[in-house]
Amino acid sequence: MINTLGVVGAGVMGRGVAQAAAQKGMRVVLIDIAEEILTAADSEIRQALRFAGMMDKSRESEPAEEVCQRIEFATDLKALAKVDFLVENVSEKVAVKQSLYPQLDSICKSDCVFAVNTSAISITRAGSWTKRPDKVLGMHFMNPVPMKPLVEVIQAHHTSDATIETAKQFLTQLGKEAIVVNDMPGFVSNRILMLTVNEAVFVVQDQVSTARDVDRIFKGCFGHKMGPLATADLIGLDTILFSLDVLYESYNDPKFRPAPLLRKMVDAGLYGRKSGEGFFKYPNLHQAAANKAIQADNVAGKK
Template structure:
């Protein structure tokens, strides 16, 4: 397996493309606009520069990595010849179903179709294809070039052969794959999102401020990043989407998103990517947003 296609050039997509290209794979990076793809290549180049500065990559290896990536705005052309296709589009069920329905027509009959979804059912995604045995979840962590974990999610029909191939491929990317079954949130987000949601409730109910909550979890629980800062980093809209998948999937009110999270997303406060969430990033540094913003009345 040498030819990989990645659909979506946002934070996760460009990180996945970067990682495969760095390990010698020929990568087709696909998005709907040339502007999005240009931004993605600039981000990959910047992240490669950091690796060169740290001494973990040479300048020639950086250039080879960039040369391994080809960009496309046409899905059918971009996936031609790909042996593995990794979808990294927005966490939206209808969008993913459309992409996989199209992929089933455009991809070669032997191609594995993987989704980087962080919570949506692989079985549901596979249901719109004629190759359920070749559909699998490949959930990378952010930032992809740095984080070791890959959650490998087996749908109801995913074959042993497909699972073994993706597990082996993950190892070749110097990742640690963990096989999990297809239930809402899988493992990572089924555990992480309720913790983040509870941290938001603690803020919403006035138990403590933003920095105080994050400090307790960092110093008391040895978390490298507090849950509110982590939510900003993930994207508050993504956190909300995952909580809704959990709530709907399990029918359990304990997964209901905090009203504060719902309001912040509605107001366009999505975290780092929008410049403000629980912290303000507009000045290039992280500053806690004033407590009055999060008042319950």
């Protein structure tokens, strides 16, 4: 039984994991490097809980205040000394994660499992940055975390079967199901999804079609709830680019070469929903909130 969960990184994914765990009765320690980011995370978790309560009239929802009381917000990694299980959600930059894991290794309890929430980075490599590679695994949550019933769990070269069972138990507590896959860059979901998104960007770049019509084809012809370009906006075009760069480097395969249009959009600050514009515009997103989201998602890069 996981009683206290550590979550490192208060961006979109970190907030979602913290909220989902607190809703299931776990204590949560949510870490980021700036108080203003944690304040924004607190506000957005409360708003998400209130919205969820309004939408789900089928059952009595626990008041948002009571759920949030189970979340401790901290800027000091030492607050993680008491956690039973840890989910890391910092930037998809290898150098950032590599500098973080030795610190976590020295602070957390020896039996604490480290779950790397990554789109493409090798879990075996992440385990090598610690003295507990048998207790390191990948845990690829999907956005929005509280609403997605499945989680891709990645077993690295040294990950023990006991660690996998602990991860499954944790996800069961969250009301989610684990699908266990082996460790290769991109795993299953992003090895396929990033190619689809990237090719959709090439289609727009080559003026074969508009972003709107590309997504209409996927929704209308294939029954997808969301087209590849709207999905990219939801994930964040910067995250898509980071993931493709990792896949390109890992496989040395030109099929993962990012579309020049994608890189241009990221350079222009068009990240998708969190910036208010990507392949589509999101006019209801206030720029101040967008800036906080971007800062939260990339904050670890400032260490």
